[in-house]
Amino acid sequence: MSDEYQAGLDALQAGKVQLAKELFAASDDERASGELAKLATRQKDQLISACLITKNNQRTLAECLASLYRYNFEIVIADTGSTDKTVEIARQFTDKVYHFDWVNDFAAARNFAASKASFDYILTLDSDERLVGGSKEELQDFFINTDTKKTVGLYKVVNILSSGKKQNQVINNVIRVYDRRYCKYYYRIHEQVGLIADESALLDTKVLKFRTIHYGYQDEKLLQKKSQRNVELLLAQLAVTPDHVYFIYQLAKSYYILKNYQQSFEYFAKFFLIQKNYRLQWVRDGIDAYLKLCIKTKRYDKALECVNLCQEQCQDSFDMLCIFATVYVVTDNDEQAIRALKKALTLASPDKGEFGWTTADACKDLAKIYERQGRWVLAKEMLTKVGDEKLKLxxxxxxxxxxxxxxxxxxxxxxxxxxxxxxxxxxxxxxxxxxxxxxxxxxxxxxxxxxxxxxxxxxxxxxxxxxxxxxxxxxxxxxxxxxxxxxxxxxxxxxxxxxxxxxxxxxxxxxxxxxxxxxxxxxxxxxxxxxxxxxxxxxxxxxxxxxxxxxxxxxxxxxxTYEAYYQSEVAKQTRLKASLKQKPNPTASFELAESYYHFENYEAASQAYLDFLSGPLELAKEETLTAVTNLISALIEVKDYQGAFNIVTTFNPYYQGLSDFQFAAGLAYMNIGQFADALTAFENARKLANSDSLGINTYLSYYQQGVIHEAMGNKQQALGAYRLAGKYELAKAGVERLLRKK
Structure with a gap:
């Protein structure tokens, strides 16, 4: 076997048809002519041209062109000035490699490549993509059995985005298949297919099973460089067509990629002012970019305004509903987020949506909301649907x-x-x-x-x-x-x-x-x-x-509400009284007393507290101290001052080191005229400062001391105590009252 023949077979295995032809032609192996005949027959079977434009794509071009081999498309390449090995690589795959002088116009380059094709049926892709899925037969059927005067084909472009070791996918449906007799590319940047007869006419589309895997955004610096170039081209285009909404959208998005958020907001404002049809795929791409901009800059109010504006026209889109749910979450509208995600899951859910959302993503987002709400059962159901055993509550x-x-x-x-x-x-x-x-x-x-x-x-x-x-x-x-x-x-x-x-x-x-x-x-x-x-x-x-x-x-x-709480307490009192009639219960007595006390039924409260305190007592329990201090206050309210004093005397040995008791004791001493003891008790309450009530530890004790001094005619001491009570309204009134006196 001659070296040229074997090399030709190897080249053919790699999809390098033109190189294989040259090697077979140079070979003296008798089998080489048979291979050349096969290649000639293969070429006669071609009906469709795959057209690309390139510049310095030596890193990705070979893989791109090799992916086309199984479809048997004619390959047409327009190179716009490569200085690396791009042209050399291209000529190994096809003899239709042409130079195009770059004029800052992608549409012109695309149309030039299509003009060099042998066939009217055109499939376009980029030189940093590889074609997968679909079949030549599907594409031929499209061109033969479809009215290509008004219908174009679109397929999914899977954009592989990279951030360090992490990769993500964003998928877009893009018009890439057309009949050059009726359609061509328009716009110098972010070129689009349109009818030759009427650029603005709305095209019918058919989704094809092809996909391209696009690795063009792996390098952040390269993406920034491309975006800066795009800004310059878009500004030039808008100088000619200032109200062209498609270019306004692309410029807003480019500024977003460049992190020039202020200008991005300005152009998005123009975009939404003009564009009212939110069903178009590229418009939805603009909505997606705008919402990400709002979230990135924490302008959640603007994001919610946009969702409210667009949602009615986007209920058919799995991805848009998922994006809207994200906005609802950051604006604390969980129930609306749930509705949006549940609606999305009723649609034909893709493995990867047009903006990268998946069924698993929607389920995970729902699970997060349910988990935050404590809806454990629903959260578990959603995590089960994700199918990742690592995800669990x-x-x-x-x-x-x-x-x-x-x-x-x-x-x-x-x-x-x-x-x-x-x-x-x-x-x-x-x-x-x-x-x-x-x-x-x-x-x-x-x-x-x-x-x-x-x-x-x-x-x-x-x-x-x-x-x-x-x-x-x-x-x-x-x-x-x-x-x-x-x-x-x-x-x-x-x-x-x-x-x-x-x-x-x-x-x-x-x-x-x-x-x-x-x-x-x-x-x-x-x-x-x-x-x-x-x-x-x-x-x-x-x-x-x-x-x-x-x-x-x-x-x-x-x-x-207070009214509802009052009614519930009345029902509780009835229930507790019935229970106590059947069997004495200290806890029930205490709760009944508390209920009476806080609803100012002091006479009934006094009796219930006495019932509680007459049973076996655990003096260290909080309930016992509360019962003692509240009983003192209740007895004072019903003017049983001696009874209150007696309770103080009984429990003083046990609770004299507690602020709550000292404060209650001070009230009892006040009401029987023992002002010196009252002053001491309030002073102790303040110095001990171990009450759960900030007032007892500070301003309430000062205020009561002020009341005593005022009653005793000690104006200066009263003023001092009232002032130490700070902003307490009764204390402020005491100061004003004393200052009015001469």
């Missing part, structure tokens, strides 16, 4: 949030979504009959149960359904205001004989800030039990083992 395996719900469907949503930050599973116990509540709850948890038993059975029922060591009790009409999940996780990481207290903000009539109470809400399943129907009445399973109370790093708030 990591929820706390020690803690379950037990949510008690009646009919509050709207409030249940707010409750569960506020709790999502804890990343704990939910156990949802539904006591109502609304089927919508059950349906809603099952978006958040698979552990949803309808409870229809007696009230005093609820606690035990809850424990039977609890599958983790710890349970946190929350009502559906509450929301999480704040929490430290890391500290909470430390508390629940090991099973211990504890019970957790949480702060709960409740509404107060005429006070936008409300007030805070404490309740036992965290239990350990193996150590705890419920006493009666109230799930805040948590005690130890073992009679001789006391549960240590722990302050939890979280605050809940009643998601109720």
């Amino acid at each position: 990591n929820l706390d395996q020690q803690l379950t949030v037990v949510v008690l719900v009646d009919e509050e469907t709207t409030k249940l949503t707010a409750c569960l979504q506020s709790l999502a930050v804890l990343r704990a599973n939910y156990l949802i116990l539904v006591r109502g009959t609304n089927p919508q509540t059950i349906t809603l709850a099952r978006q958040y948890s698979q552990a949803v149960y309808h409870f229809s038993g007696q009230e005093d059975e609820l606690g035990n029922y809850c424990l039977t359904k609890l599958t983790t060591d710890y349970g946190l009790i929350v009502h559906a009409n509450e929301k999480l205001l704040g929490a430290d999940p890391d500290v909470l996780k430390q508390i629940t990481s090991k099973k211990a004989a504890i019970v957790g207290r949480v702060r709960i903000k409740v509404p107060v009539k005429g006070d936008e800030f409300g007030r805070q109470t404490h309740e036992l809400r965290l239990l350990v399943k193996s150590y705890s039990k419920f006493n009666g129907p109230n799930l805040t009445d948590i005690s130890s399973r073992k009679p001789r083992q006391l549960l240590k109370q722990v302050e939890l790093p979280l605050i809940l708030a009643k998601n109720l």
Whole structure:
């Protein structure tokens, strides 16, 4: 076998038809003529010309031309002034290589290449692309059986974008197949195929199965250089056609790539002022670029305006809906984002959309939203559809949030979504009959149960359904205001004989800030039990083992108006009184007293507090101190000053080191005229400064001292105390009152 013949076969294997011809022609091997005959027959079978323009593309050209071999297209190349080996490489594949003097006009170069073709049927591609998919037969069928006077073919261009080691794909449908008798390229930059007879006519299109893989944007510096060149050409074009919206869009996009964001915004503003048809693919590309610009520069308001402007015409586009969802997320419109992504998933979802979005991307984005909202069930469903085993929800395996719900469907949503930050599973116990509540709850948890038993059975029922060591009790009409999940996780990481207290903000009539109470809400399943129907009445399973109370790093708030909260408290009072008639219960007595007290029924509160304090007491418990201080205040309100003084005397040995008690004692001393003792008590409250109330530690104690000094006629001391109370309104009024006196 001669060297030329073997080299010819090797060249043919690489798609280098012209080089193979030359080698076979030079070979003395008798088989070479047979190969030349085959190549001649192959050439006669050609009906379509693949046309390219090149300049200094030696790195990518061979792979590009080799990809065309299996389709048996004629290859036509117009080189615009290469100084590397581009022309040498091109001539190994085809004898139709021509020089075109570059005139800053891509359309002119494209049309020149097409003019040198042997056939009217043209397929265009770039020299840094390779053609895959489709078939010669599909393309021939298109040209033979389609009205090419008004119809052109488009195929997908898969742009491989690179950022370091990471690659991403952006896919565009581009018109690249046409009949040169009826169509040609227009525009010196970002050239487009149009009818020769009418440049502005809307072409019919047919999607072909071909794809090209484009590696033109691998080098960031090269991309920047190309974009700067494009800006110069586009500005020149716009000098001729200043209102041409296509060039305005391309210039805006080029400025975006160059990170000249101000000018990009200016040209996009012109683009949207003129362009009103958002169904065109290149227009949607402009919308995509504009939204990315807005997000990049954090102009979320502009992004949302654009979505609202364009969305009606883009409901048929998988990618556009995904892009819109991104805007909705950054503008805190999660529900609209969910609707957009769910709509996208109902469409024919591509492996890769026109702007790079995939079905997996949409599912992952939905999962992220659901996860942020605590809708664990829906989030898991979406992650399952992605099919990536590495993607999973990591929820706390020690803690379950037990949510008690009646009919509050709207409030249940707010409750569960506020709790999502804890990343704990939910156990949802539904006591109502609304089927919508059950349906809603099952978006958040698979552990949803309808409870229809007696009230005093609820606690035990809850424990039977609890599958983790710890349970946190929350009502559906509450929301999480704040929490430290890391500290909470430390508390629940090991099973211990504890019970957790949480702060709960409740509404107060005429006070936008409300007030805070404490309740036992965290239990350990193996150590705890419920006493009666109230799930805040948590005690130890073992009679001789006391549960240590722990302050939890979280605050809940009643998601109720004052009127609704008042009605719920009235119902609670009725329920507690009925329970106490059946069986004495210190916790129920305390909660009943608290309810009476905070709704200013001081006489009933006094009796309920006395009932609580008359039973077995744990003086170290927060509830006992609260009962003592509130009882003193309640007795003062009903003018039982001696009774208040007696309570102070009884509990002083135990609580004299606490600011809350000293402040209550000061009020009792004031009302029986023991002003010196009252002043000392308020001073102690301020100096101890260990109350949860900032007021007791500071301005309230100063104010009460001011009141005493004023009553005693000590004007200067009263003024000093009032002024130390700062901006407290009653103290300011005291200062004004004293200054008016002569």
